[in-house]
Amino acid sequence: MVVVTKKLLLLLFASLWLVHGRAVLCAQESSPNTSCPRPSAGAPVTEPADLRSRNGVLKLDLTARNFTEPDGTTRFCYFDGNGNQSPTLRLSPGDLLILNLKNDLTSSSRAIPAASKSHQHNVNHAANTSDPCESTTMSLTSTNLHFHGITVPAVCHQDDVLKTSIQPGDPPFEYKFRIPEDEPPGLYWYHPHIHGFSKAQVVGGASGAMIIEGIERANKAVAGLPERVLVIRDQDLLNPNSPPSKSEPVVPKFLVDHDGDAANTGTGFGKPAKDLSINFVPVPYPDYPPAAIQMKPQERQFWRVLNASAITYLNLAVLYKQKPQQLGIVALDGVPLNANGTTGNFISWQDHLGVPPGGRVEFIVTGPAAGVPGLLVTRTVDTGLGGENDPNRMLATITASDEAPEPRSTLAASPVPLPPPALPWLGTVAPVRVRKLYFSETLSDPNDPNSATTFYLTVDGQTPKPFDPASGIPDIVVKQGDVEDWIVENRSTELHAFHIHQLHFMLVAWNGVPINEPFLRDTINVPFHSAADLQFPSVRLRMDFRDPNTIGTFLYHCHLLEHEDGGMMGLIRVEPDDTARAPEKNTPGSHTSNTPTHSAASN
Numbered sequence: 001m002v003v004v005t006k007k008l009l010l011l012l013f014a015s016l017w018l019v020h021g022r023a024v025l026c027a028q029e030s031s032p033n034t035s036c037p038r039p040s041a042g043a044p045v046t047e048p049a050d051l052r053s054r055n056g057v058l059k060l061d062l063t064a065r066n067f068t069e070p071d072g073t074t075r076f077c078y079f080d081g082n083g084n085q086s087p088t089l090r091l092s093p094g095d096l097l098i099l100n101l102k103n104d105l106t107s108s109s110r111a112i113p114a115a116s117k118s119h120q121h122n123v124n125h126a127a128n129t130s131d132p133c134e135s136t137t138m139s140l141t142s143t144n145l146h147f148h149g150i151t152v153p154a155v156c157h158q159d160d161v162l163k164t165s166i167q168p169g170d171p172p173f174e175y176k177f178r179i180p181e182d183e184p185p186g187l188y189w190y191h192p193h194i195h196g197f198s199k200a201q202v203v204g205g206a207s208g209a210m211i212i213e214g215i216e217r218a219n220k221a222v223a224g225l226p227e228r229v230l231v232i233r234d235q236d237l238l239n240p241n242s243p244p245s246k247s248e249p250v251v252p253k254f255l256v257d258h259d260g261d262a263a264n265t266g267t268g269f270g271k272p273a274k275d276l277s278i279n280f281v282p283v284p285y286p287d288y289p290p291a292a293i294q295m296k297p298q299e300r301q302f303w304r305v306l307n308a309s310a311i312t313y314l315n316l317a318v319l320y321k322q323k324p325q326q327l328g329i330v331a332l333d334g335v336p337l338n339a340n341g342t343t344g345n346f347i348s349w350q351d352h353l354g355v356p357p358g359g360r361v362e363f364i365v366t367g368p369a370a371g372v373p374g375l376l377v378t379r380t381v382d383t384g385l386g387g388e389n390d391p392n393r394m395l396a397t398i399t400a401s402d403e404a405p406e407p408r409s410t411l412a413a414s415p416v417p418l419p420p421p422a423l424p425w426l427g428t429v430a431p432v433r434v435r436k437l438y439f440s441e442t443l444s445d446p447n448d449p450n451s452a453t454t455f456y457l458t459v460d461g462q463t464p465k466p467f468d469p470a471s472g473i474p475d476i477v478v479k480q481g482d483v484e485d486w487i488v489e490n491r492s493t494e495l496h497a498f499h500i501h502q503l504h505f506m507l508v509a510w511n512g513v514p515i516n517e518p519f520l521r522d523t524i525n526v527p528f529h530s531a532a533d534l535q536f537p538s539v540r541l542r543m544d545f546r547d548p549n550t551i552g553t554f555l556y557h558c559h560l561l562e563h564e565d566g567g568m569m570g571l572i573r574v575e576p577d578d579t580a581r582a583p584e585k586n587t588p589g590s591h592t593s594n595t596p597t598h599s600a601a602s603n
């Protein structure tokens with residue numbers, strides 16, 4: 001597949017100076033109190049502010065705000081107490097996080113999406129005084145936080161998103177939990193998880209990175225490297241009515257898929273479903289003026305990339321003089337590749353990195369030599385006949401310069417190695433049972449591909465139904481301590497990204513072919529179904545319920561948020577090993593413990 005045409009490259013390099021000129025003029029936008037200021041297209045990629053734990057504690061205030069822009073789009077943003085937007089939270093294993101979340105969201109002029117109306121419950125005057133831990137109010141102005149990938153319990157004030165909902169006017173809501181001592185070091189993230197409204201808030205920019213420190217202790221290949229955090233988000237198109245750039249090949253007529261996004265053209269070009277931004281620097285369709293990254297010539301850096309997109313798949317590549325470079329993957333989804341304890345300082349060298357929405361990839365990259373033009377791009381991803389258009393596009397230029405500022409953080413040069421894992425490697429544990437689940441979609445009018453779609457994630461044998469937040473009845477019940485294999489099929493014609501809260505899993509087989517990846521993930525692409533397939537595409541995942549922090553009731557879902565919001569989600573209850581034990585009461589203050597109470601997480 002052609003990555004970026006030569007003509008497109010030349011065109012974009014030529015326009016770069018103009019874009020930079022504009023970026024300088026627009027560098028100062030309005031204050032945090034009246035907007036979510038964001039950089040202009042073509043601006044330098046600056047890192048989010050770092051908030052680091054001190055003496056084992058990271059305490060911060062975070063305020064969720066939204067503002068409607070003159071073009072009608074609504075930005076959602078997180079501000080810390082110093083006015084930093086979407087700060088990176090940095091903690092070490094064993095550290096305590098105390099995060100006070102204030103909801104300052106306002107009802108904008110924007111209508112609530114029709115598909116989400118069923119989730120809106122009547123808000124009466126008592127709503128503001130009701131317990132945010134047992135809320136029935138889920139609306140566009142409700143919010144909460146999910147700490148994606150972290151193995152903390154799904155209980156209120158920690159990582160419950162099922163019943164936790166904070167309303168505007170509520171006092172700051174305290175999230176308080178300790179990072180487990182054995183949490184793998186790597187890149188995690190936080191984002192809102194209000195059922196029916198996740199996409200609107202995340203597309204608006206509500207997301208931030210979270211780093212569990214010490215990855216150089218897991219893999220000494222990265223010791224001493226400068227690290228750079230890159231958060232790639234998607235957002236509504238800035239120029240939705242523009243024709244594609246003239247430098248692109250002509251593609252079939254622009255179509256809209258049943259989610260209302262630009263449909264997959266299957267060509268690698270054409271109008272994308274969403275624009276992308278990199279650390280909030282937008283890279284808008286149709287010309288994709290790239291953001292700007294500077295590195296010292298041939299400097300080795302450790303890049304920590306989060307795909308915080310609501311629906312956009314990434315397929316990242318770094319090109320020097322248009323030639324793809326080798327990128328050394330050290331960790332995926334927050335877990336070092338060598339976490340199996342047997343592969344030493346393992347690095348997987350690749351020239352392109354697929355990252356589904358919600359996924360993370362952390363890799364070593366060597367900067368270009370002086371004078372060599374570099375580009376960070378995302379190649380096209382074929383999302384299937386029913387999927388969105390994720391075309392080839394640039395994200396950032398990479399320019400070698402002796403004056404390039406160093407990234408803010410550098411990993412320790414002489415780290416103390418992490419202790420070996422306490423539990424046997426997941427790949428050596430036999431599953432106690434196998435379950436089958438499947439993604440599927442139905443159209444309200446089977447003869448109209450643009451009619452409303454219902455999204456399902458169903459346990460095989462059960463009746464497909466969209467997720468019902470009021471039900472509380474688990475679709476799957478598991479015993480803590482068990483390891484299971486889940487075969488997740490895709491019976492629809494578009495990609496889905498399977499994600500489960502509280503734990504990581506291992507890919508055992510791909511379309512029935514054994515793979516046995518010797519590393520973990522928490523979000524995985526499930527290939528789409530085509531008419532020519534003899535069987536539905538599938539992944540077989542080894543699911544790890546051994547950690548006591550998985551006890552509780554939580555969610556698994558597609559991480560394309562319009563699918564999740566539309567019902568492609570299921571509920572799992574992980575029961576304590578000792579099922580005879582009486583449920584404990586969730587006494588006030590017990591949320592500071594990392595041992596969840598059974599009653600708090602079940603209904």
Ligand SMILES: [Cu+2]
Nearest residue numbers: 496558560563
């Ligand atoms: Cu999906």
